[in-house]
Amino acid sequence: MKDLKELIHYATLAPSGHNTQPWLFSLNDDTIEIRPDYKRRLPVVDPDDHALFISLGCALENLIIAANQFGYSEDIKYDLPKEKSEAIKVILTKSSEANENLLFDALNKRQSTRNKYDRKPLPESDILSLKEVTKQEGVIFKIFITDNEIEPLIKFVKEGNIFQFKNKEFVNELVSWIRFSKSDAEKKRDGIRSAVIGAPSIPNWFGKLIMKFNSGEKEAKKCEDAIRNSSGLVLFISEDNSKQNWINIGRSFERFALKATQLGLKHAHLNMPCEELEVRKKLQKYLGLPKEQQPLLLLRIGYSDPLPKSFRRNVEEVIT
Numbered sequence: 001m002k003d004l005k006e007l008i009h010y011a012t013l014a015p016s017g018h019n020t021q022p023w024l025f026s027l028n029d030d031t032i033e034i035r036p037d038y039k040r041r042l043p044v045v046d047p048d049d050h051a052l053f054i055s056l057g058c059a060l061e062n063l064i065i066a067a068n069q070f071g072y073s074e075d076i077k078y079d080l081p082k083e084k085s086e087a088i089k090v091i092l093t094k095s096s097e098a099n100e101n102l103l104f105d106a107l108n109k110r111q112s113t114r115n116k117y118d119r120k121p122l123p124e125s126d127i128l129s130l131k132e133v134t135k136q137e138g139v140i141f142k143i144f145i146t147d148n149e150i151e152p153l154i155k156f157v158k159e160g161n162i163f164q165f166k167n168k169e170f171v172n173e174l175v176s177w178i179r180f181s182k183s184d185a186e187k188k189r190d191g192i193r194s195a196v197i198g199a200p201s202i203p204n205w206f207g208k209l210i211m212k213f214n215s216g217e218k219e220a221k222k223c224e225d226a227i228r229n230s231s232g233l234v235l236f237i238s239e240d241n242s243k244q245n246w247i248n249i250g251r252s253f254e255r256f257a258l259k260a261t262q263l264g265l266k267h268a269h270l271n272m273p274c275e276e277l278e279v280r281k282k283l284q285k286y287l288g289l290p291k292e293q294q295p296l297l298l299l300r301i302g303y304s305d306p307l308p309k310s311f312r313r314n315v316e317e318v319i320t
């Protein structure tokens, strides 16, 4: 049997909110269990843990893609009780039917790319491939490409951004996950390192000071410009607010991100209107969604150069 630790390594390459890497894995014969690591939750920006479970869904998808590539088929069992002892169990079987996975080669290349894009239009065939690859039970995927579709969404992003930067607790939580100096980033191997946002390495105290003077209005304007230079926006909507569908969103989003990478497309999150409940309600209303359907991930997509990759903790640190 291929070393299961190698599969876990691929799972940990998944994206997660603020790069918290909020996952723990355990191994037992042919079964890998993925559990939330609540020590790494984000109580301010993600009080109900939906982003945490989306991140687990991304890690699950990576794990399955790698397992298929190495000749395993999978059976997934969800154990998601109300009390917090949740587990996603992936039972692996060596299979003659398991095929090479077409997204595998993108696992090492995918990244969130937060620079300016160049507005180039998306080919119709790529839009179709993205729609196809995101199909997942419990998940609705929407793509916005014309100015008429994109422009009305800008005000929701700006409103969410201004709300968040007015909230001291939000800024403090964000700052606690930014690794301003190169040495801190290399030591902790989590969080958002300066290089991935195109910023220089600076001492931590200086970074914290700069963040204090960062206004929501300034950030909102940056987002507006970034959207206007994108080829499109994509939105992932959960059929309801259940843990199962949060995980499903993660799976669908991860396949989207990997497929986009293969198509030479970059992506970056603009989740502010999904994270701020008051703004989310307005967005739901604008899109004509019923109350139970939750818009949870909003991203811009387009073409640009890559940025340095973010770090991950060693596999040994996430295996219990």
Ligand SMILES: Cc1cc2nc3c(=O)[nH]c(=O)nc-3n(C[C@H](O)[C@H](O)[C@H](O)COP(=O)(O)O)c2cc1C
Residues within 6 Å of the ligand: 013, 014, 015, 016, 017, 018, 019, 051, 052, 054, 055, 058, 110, 111, 112, 113, 114, 191, 192, 268, 269, 270, 271, 272, 309, 310
């Ligand atoms: C559920 C979820 C929410 C995220 N929210 C944001 C966000 O609001 N803003 C942002 O810039 N990046 C966001 N990200 C991207 C992460 O910061 C990114 O995945 C992480 O820093 C690791 O970097 P990588 O994706 O380049 O590997 C989010 C990712 C996930 C999975």
